[in-house]
Amino acid sequence: MARPRTALLDLERIATAAMDLVDETGDFTMPALAARLGVQTASLYHHVDGRSGVVELLRTRIGSEIVSAPRPDQSWEPALRSYAYSYRAAFAAHPHVVPMLTTEPIRSPEVLAGYERVVALMEKSGFPLPAVMTALTALENFVLGAALDLAAPEVMWAVPPGIDADRLNAALAAQPAEPTRADRAFDFGITVLLRGCADLLAATTAEPE
Template sequence: MPRPRSLSQDRIADAALAVLDRAGTDGLTMRAVAGELGTSPMALYRYVDDRGQLERWVVERVLSRVDLALPEGLPWAGRIELLLDRARAAVVTHPAVVPLVLTHRHAAPSSLRLIETMLAVLTEAGFTGTDRVVAQRALIGHLLGTLLLDHLGPLPGDGTETMAALPVDAFPHLAATAAHARQVAPADEFRLGLAALLRGLRPGSD
């Protein structure tokens, strides 16, 4: 199979994303990506060291699409909400990327730029020291946690249905909450949870 004249990092990452969208993480192999590019695995290895590097390139490609420009005049909480909503939207476009984001988020330059932008907003709002650490980790934790829960889907045996059917005399709150949870869309759960978290974050306690 002839070697393409040039393979850029973005082109290889786009091919890997196409494989992920079609076959999931189990299907992400050097052979599959090479086939997507119309080349051989050996030719691909001239550009990529191993699958780990390929995964990092994929995460970088996805997160590089997050617009970090924020409108002036918007309150700090609104800017954080907009930033994390953009990050979520970029990742959910490729659901199979979620586990890779969790694994390689600290190795992707665009991930670091996203966090730097968040920290700049928090700093401008008056968060310093421990306050800033806790706020940043709580916000990233909410983003990653909701992405992971959405990616994993329902519990085996449809856990929400099982919990909703629990006897109300023994589990009144759990049964009622599980029943209502079936009506909450993932995007709404992310947005409302983030709003609640932001209401609770206040600078100045450090």
């Protein structure tokens, strides 16, 4: 049999098919992925290190959609704010991927390069190195939760008749129509987190008495 003119598999095709499966079904299996690609399951293992390798391809794919990676010449606060919004948008487009990525350590060179830029900017801005990963982890945890919240219903509290929740009902009714519940919460939360980072930085750089 003649060899095909175009390779049936490459990492881009595997990543695209896996992302489509996760978006459609919430997960993927290696046999289902192979079937989507029209190849034998064993063929996948010539390109990726099993399921964990595919998960890392998904991480790399989403990482490439984060368009606001901090640059060394930026001020840390607007850079991290822009990064957080871009990060949330990238993951909100593929919310089913989020739980998957928490089960595997980050190994993707492209994704690690993005984290390197964030850490370098924070360190250059004066953040103490022992606190950098704590602050970055808190920011990432919040952003990932916010990405999932974008897929949630606009009305998350539905109080049935007969339930004594007058203050909750009043608070729900007092919400502004725009922006959306998720966007309001994200705006508030990212501001609080960055204010905490600013307080940390101020305490670090304050002159000793």
